[in-house]
Amino acid sequence: xxxxxxxxxxxxxxxxxxALAAVLVMFLTFWVISTFVLLASGSQIILRYFETxxxxxxxxKDETSLEQVEGLRxxxxxxxxxxxxxxxxxxEALKIYKSLFAQEPLLLELVTADILPASLEVSTKEIxxxxxxxxxxxxxxxxxxxxxxxxVADSLQQWTITLRKVGLGLIAVxxxxxxxxxxxxxxxxxxxxxxxxxxxxxxxxxxxxVRMPFLLEGMFYGGLxxxxxxxxxxxxxxxxSPFLVEFLKEIPILxxxxxxxxxxxxxxxxxxxxxxxxxxxxxxxxxxxxx
Amino acid sequence: xxxxxxxxxxxGQLVALDQVSFEMEKGELVFLVGQTxxxxxTLFKLLLKCYSPSGGRIVVDExxxxxxxxxxxxxYRRKIGVVFQDFRLLPNQNVLENVSLPLRIAKTDPxxxxxxxxxxxxxxxxxxxxxAFPAQLSGGEIQRVALARSVVANPEIILADEPTGxxxxxxxRDLVGLLKKVNQLGKxxxxxxxxxxxxxxxxxxxxxxxNGKLVSDEKNGKYRLK
Numbered sequence: 001x002x003x004x005x006x007x008x009x010x011x012x013x014x015x016x017x018x019a020l021a022a023v024l025v026m027f028l029t030f031w032v033i034s035t036f037v038l039l040a041s042g043s044q045i046i047l048r049y050f051e052t053x054x055x056x057x058x059x060x061k062d063e064t065s066l067e068q069v070e071g072l073r074x075x076x077x078x079x080x081x082x083x084x085x086x087x088x089x090x091x092e093a094l095k096i097y098k099s100l101f102a103q104e105p106l107l108l109e110l111v112t113a114d115i116l117p118a119s120l121e122v123s124t125k126e127i128x129x130x131x132x133x134x135x136x137x138x139x140x141x142x143x144x145x146x147x148x149x150x151x152v153a154d155s156l157q158q159w160t161i162t163l164r165k166v167g168l169g170l171i172a173v174x175x176x177x178x179x180x181x182x183x184x185x186x187x188x189x190x191x192x193x194x195x196x197x198x199x200x201x202x203x204x205x206x207x208x209x210v211r212m213p214f215l216l217e218g219m220f221y222g223g224l225x226x227x228x229x230x231x232x233x234x235x236x237x238x239x240x241s242p243f244l245v246e247f248l249k250e251i252p253i254l255x256x257x258x259x260x261x262x263x264x265x266x267x268x269x270x271x272x273x274x275x276x277x278x279x280x281x282x283x284x285x286x287x288x289x290x291x
Numbered sequence: 292x293x294x295x296x297x298x299x300x301x302x303g304q305l306v307a308l309d310q311v312s313f314e315m316e317k318g319e320l321v322f323l324v325g326q327t328x329x330x331x332x333t334l335f336k337l338l339l340k341c342y343s344p345s346g347g348r349i350v351v352d353e354x355x356x357x358x359x360x361x362x363x364x365x366x367y368r369r370k371i372g373v374v375f376q377d378f379r380l381l382p383n384q385n386v387l388e389n390v391s392l393p394l395r396i397a398k399t400d401p402x403x404x405x406x407x408x409x410x411x412x413x414x415x416x417x418x419x420x421x422x423a424f425p426a427q428l429s430g431g432e433i434q435r436v437a438l439a440r441s442v443v444a445n446p447e448i449i450l451a452d453e454p455t456g457x458x459x460x461x462x463x464r465d466l467v468g469l470l471k472k473v474n475q476l477g478k479x480x481x482x483x484x485x486x487x488x489x490x491x492x493x494x495x496x497x498x499x500x501x502n503g504k505l506v507s508d509e510k511n512g513k514y515r516l517k
Contacts, residue, residue, distance in 0.1 A: 003395055010383055199379040202339055203440075204369035205396045 008216035025181045026225020029174035034233035036167030043160045056122040056148040064142040081129035086121040182279035207288045222276025226268040292317040298347035307333040309503040320474040323483040325500035331483040372441030374451040380425040387421040393444040411443040431462040451482045
């Protein structure tokens with residue numbers, strides 16, 4: 001293995017510009033992968049945040065009794081589609097009102113607990129269940145009015161799906177380009193070493209023996225590209241963290257867990273090594289077809 | 292040890308070997324002579340199983356080469372040492388690394404590799420040139436390094452394809468002398484050449500090919516241009 005590593009290193013050093021091109025293309029691919037994985041997981045957290053917030057407010061009629069409220073709560077929970085049902089009585093509604101309008105004493109003076117309605121704050125397990133729950137609430141004789149934020153979560157979900165599609169498309173294109181570039185570069189090197197390959201074959205070298213330095217070279221490009229792509233995207237994330245924290249406010253997206261980033265690095269290194277290996281394998285296959 | 296039984300090799304319409312038959316005993320040294328295009332290289336490539344015969348049978352050490360599967364060819368080749376006409380030393384490796392290549396390929400114990408490579412270089416008188424690179428060697432030295440590489444893994448058979456082709460008569464004599472020395476260690480050797488001075492001097496068995504046919508097979512033979 002030491003000899004194969006040495007030979008691979010000599011191959012790399014002898015054509016530094018080809019090596020640079022291969023590493024740069026791999027870097028770009030993995031930078032795009034890292035960026036989209038971070039964006040996709042971030043948008044997923046944001047979506048989950050909105051999904052788990054109370055999405056439906058059902059304002060109750062004044063004459064609604066606690067038994068009726070409990071009956072409605074049970075009816076909602078039995079659907080299995082409800083994450084949480086919270087009863088806000090008139091006093092609590094006033095508290096919320098006061099906290100919302102703490103800066104406007106005139107508005108506070110005009111309102112008492114009696115004029116605010118009690119309500120049920122409902123969050124669903126999936127955004128798709130909103131309609132069904134709203135129908136149940138609207139059908140209840142205890143409910144005066146139903147307000148729900150379908151549009152926000154819905155458009156956020158659309159954005160997340162679009163982001164994933166664009167990300168997957170870009171990743172597919174960059175991955176294809178990376179494989180082709182490594183394939184071409186290793187192919188050129190195999191042609192340059194054609195006589196050396198023939199000599200080794202005639203001296204009894206197996207296909208794997210001859211192929212090994214090329215495979216190691218491809219894996220080096222893949223591994224280094226993956227590491228650089230991950231590093232740059234992580235640095236950008238760390239650099240932009242203060243701004244993101246300010247922008248996203250209470251949405252708990254940052255800091256990104258170190259374990260998540262290390263797992264991403266591990267997965268990308270593995271993919272890089274496999275892509276480099278496969279591209280080199282294909283590139284050298286035609287030169288080893290003869291025994 | 293080596294048996295050719297009515298071996299044919301054709302490439303499309305071109306007949307490279309035509310009904311060639313001969314046998315060689317273990318430990319024999321044979322000169323294979325003939326003009327360019329006579330079929331010497333084809334015969335060597337058939338022996339190395341670079342391709343299969345179009346007809347007939349080649350048996351080496353009781354193994355029919357037609358029966359060797361393609362994924363086992365490399366193991367068969369390890370029984371054969373080769374001196375190539377164009378040397379084929381790896382330019383980016385020094386003498387010691389070049390000579391030890393067959394041992395590395397055969398996954399020999401790393402502790403033995405250097406020792407055995409040095410012994411092979413001792414045999415050809417180049418032990419003091421271990422660290423030199425091919426570009427720093429003379430033609431004769433390169434050919435001797437190639438010879439050391441062919442014997443280092445202790446193969447039963449050595450094929451030398453025009454080893455004297457680029458050498459003056461003195462260097463050619465020295466090289467064939469070294470091959471004779473290796474032959475005396477019990478190795479079976481085939482030397483392809485058209486250097487009749489050398490062939491006539493060593494008086495060994497001579498197989499003569501002409502247009503793909505084996506036209507003569509003489510013990511203590513001479514190479515006569517006809």
